[in-house]
Amino acid sequence: MVRRERVVVVGGGTGGAILANLMPLERYEVTVIEPRRYHYYHPAYIYIAFEGLKLEVKRPVDEVLKPGVNLVRDRAKRIDLDERYVETEGGRRLEYDYLVVAAGARRDYDELPxxxxxxxxxxxxxxxxxxxxxxxxxxxxxxxxxxxxxxxxxxxxxxxxxxxxxxxxxxxxxxxxxxxxxxxxxxxxxxxxxxxxxxxxxxxxxxxxxxxxxxxxxxxxxxxxxxxxxxxxxxxxxxxxxxxxxPIKGPDIEFNTDNVLGDDGFIKVDRYTGQMPGYDDAYAIGDAAEIPTAKTGTTAHLMAEVVADRIQGYGSRYDGRTNCALITGEDALFVISSYEHPPVPVRPTRFKRLLTDVFTKAYWRIVKNPAAWRPIIRSYLEATRPDRLGEKGW
Ligand SMILES: Cc1cc2nc3c(=O)[nH]c(=O)nc-3n(C[C@H](O)[C@H](O)[C@H](O)COP(=O)(O)OP(=O)(O)OC[C@H]3O[C@@H](n4cnc5c(N)ncnc54)[C@H](O)[C@@H]3O)c2cc1C
Structure with a gap:
């Protein structure tokens, strides 16, 4: 039997869970390292704080991952990119063929007294x-x-x-x-x-x-x-x-080399491929990555798709697309941009708030089965490409 290649994913939040759930398990042995019991849907905090809404804000990480993905409940402490292993706080050593760091950004409440x-x-x-x-x-x-x-x-x-x-x-x-x-x-x-x-x-x-x-x-x-x-x-x-x-910082993980660490500990990557400089088997996605675009769930999601494709040998690239919802009350607009296009004007409408609320409900299904939602999301992104919307906006 052919050995499955080992994909180690650090972090089981939006980017990490989507990436793990996209990998075909007959070819890859996928392990997610996540210290928290729950996967959080961060956008829900706004609905709680300002609308008092009781939304489904969290689910146990093992329920968010598809069957067959291994979950290690621990914190990645040190990564050796040359020897290809991750050391955890609990003393485990996980060797990999491919590494994806999706450990998000740390909120630093100590920076400002x-x-x-x-x-x-x-x-x-x-x-x-x-x-x-x-x-x-x-x-x-x-x-x-x-x-x-x-x-x-x-x-x-x-x-x-x-x-x-x-x-x-x-x-x-x-x-x-x-x-x-x-x-x-x-x-x-x-x-x-x-x-x-x-x-x-x-x-x-x-x-x-x-x-x-x-x-x-x-x-x-x-x-x-x-x-x-x-x-x-x-x-x-x-x-x-x-x-x-x-104020935010990159994840609290030590690397055997400083070459991959950028400003404030964010991880340097190629903006199109998510690949760490000098390593063709190591990637960072989402909030943890240092790329010139907004830190949003859309970014984490789309980078997860690109990296899942690239590990499987496809040449996908992330174009920097964002689609962050800006709720203005009963209406909402989206901040739509890419590396090549600054945000385009998008009019706030009820319909866009409805889309935002529908997405909030659909989030858990999308994360669990991202492959099924990919064509729908792709059609939406294609129809609302910033170069297509142009100066007229949407
Ligand atoms: C209030 C709020 C509203 C938002 N609204 C929107 C929105 O409307 N649209 C949008 O697109 N985005 C929105 N975002 C942003 C979005 O939630 C994040 O960009 C997205 O969650 C990033 O995904 P990620 O996988 O990079 O990080 P996360 O989802 O934060 O996941 C990181 C995971 O890594 C784990 N981890 C950390 N350190 C380690 C370690 N050392 N070892 C192992 N695991 C580790 C963490 O426990 C966590 O589970 C919002 C964010 C907030 C706070």
Missing amino acids: GHKQLVERFGDFHSEENAWRLWRTLTTMREGSFVIMVSHPVQICPPCPLKAAFLASKLFERRGVKDRVRVKLAVPYPHPYPAIAISNIVEPMFEREGVEVVKVFLLEDINLDEKKLIGYGGAELEFDVAVLTP
Whole structure:
């Protein structure tokens, strides 16, 4: 009998699970290393924090992986790319023919003194527990300023702080306290969103909504006693409740060589193939990878497809496509871009919010059986290619 080639996947989140579930098990022995009991659907945190929705936010990792994929419940500690093995915290050594690092990004709540206390007090939208805490905070807030601060331009899901601002405003309106609670969105860029096409759409909407956008605010310090956020150059922003996007870092994994580590520990890869420099058997996908596109689930999903293909000998390439949902209330738009095309203008509509909500429901089926959904997703991506939509948008 021919030996199956060993594929070791580090991380059983969106990218890792999709990749593992795409591999044909008659040819490959696939092992996922994941320390957590649950696979989390991160976008659900927004629905919890601002709409109080009880969505299916997590499932046990072994239920998300298809039968036949091995699961090692442990944390990858060190990877030797030359000797081709992964060492785990629990002392296991897993040898591979192909390695895929899909370990996501680490939220660093220690970088800014005071950040942890803010989260303990108010919550945030980066975990299930924090999202429920934020929901409790916002549903009891009666007056003052609610500040959403983008603490660093490199973040997971760049549209999220904007969704948060829109949905917070709608929540205060539903609660009848909108005239007493002021929502402020503070960003480090000169527009509400890094891409001008999206900023041009949302800026007038924020104005109509009464959300104040504080631009070019580069956060330096948090003054908890005086409830002020301090920016470079002495700028100050007072808050009654504040939520910061956490600074992010690459996964906490040691490599036998520094050649694959980029800024803040993200893993250097070829942007089209996901391949680590100098290694044709090692890849990184999703939030863990250092590539010039937004850190989103779409990126993790599409990179997983490309890497699964490449391991099997096909020449697929990732074109940098994103499709991140920006919910603006009852409507939504998508941030659609690729390496070659900056985000195109996309009008917020009810239909797009419906598509977003349908995707949320379909997520668990898509992750479990990505091959079945691939033609549908491919048709959608083809129909909404940024070069096809062009300046007219959608
Ligand atoms: C509030 C919020 C809303 C979002 N909304 C959207 C959206 O609308 N659309 C969209 O496309 N994207 C969205 N995203 C982004 C999306 O969720 C992420 O980009 C996506 O989950 C990245 O997938 P990943 O596989 O790279 O990482 P993850 O899904 O984070 O998975 C990483 C896994 O690796 C594991 N791991 C970490 N370290 C190790 C280790 N050393 N050894 C083994 N395992 C390890 C972790 O436990 C985790 O399970 C949102 C994110 C947030 C926080």
